[in-house]
Amino acid sequence: MSKFAGYAWGTIVHPAATFRRLAEEKRIGQGWAAVLLVGVLYSVVCAIAAINGIEPVTEPILPISKESYYFWRVFFGPPVFIGAWYLFTYLNLLLGRAFVEREHFKTY
Numbered sequence: 653m654s655k656f657a658g659y660a661w662g663t664i665v666h667p668a669a670t671f672r673r674l675a676e677e678k679r680i681g682q683g684w685a686a687v688l689l690v691g692v693l694y695s696v697v698c699a700i701a702a703i704n705g706i707e708p709v710t711e712p713i714l715p716i717s718k719e720s721y722y723f724w725r726v727f728f729g730p731p732v733f734i735g736a737w738y739l740f741t742y743l744n745l746l747l748g749r750a751f752v753e754r755e756h757f758k759t760y
Contacts, residue, residue: 656685687737691730698725 659682662670674682702722712721 656682660686683737687733688730691733694729694733695726698722698729702726
């Protein structure tokens with residue numbers, strides 16, 4: 653966890669050097685930690701909103717009542733973050749492959 657904290661602090665203090673170190677990182681644990689941290693923090697905020705009875709400002713896209721919207725967001729938030737992470741990773745790989753044909757998704 654201290655390595656993750658170092659990366660998190662480094663992105664604020666020395667972003668260029670930190671992103672160079674992250675690019676050389678072979679393990680994906682740091683990425684998982686960041687995505688899961690964002691997902692958990694989002695779920696905590698949604699839980700607070702659900703407890704306080706806050707309703708969404710706009711009409712929900714899914715057929716969920718406004719009263720229970722944030723309750724369900726507690727459970728749907730982390731899987732959506734993980735799915736978006738995979739989607740954007742794959743899109744970045746495809747864009748990179750359009751310019752350089754060396755890398756493959758299975759490499760990672």
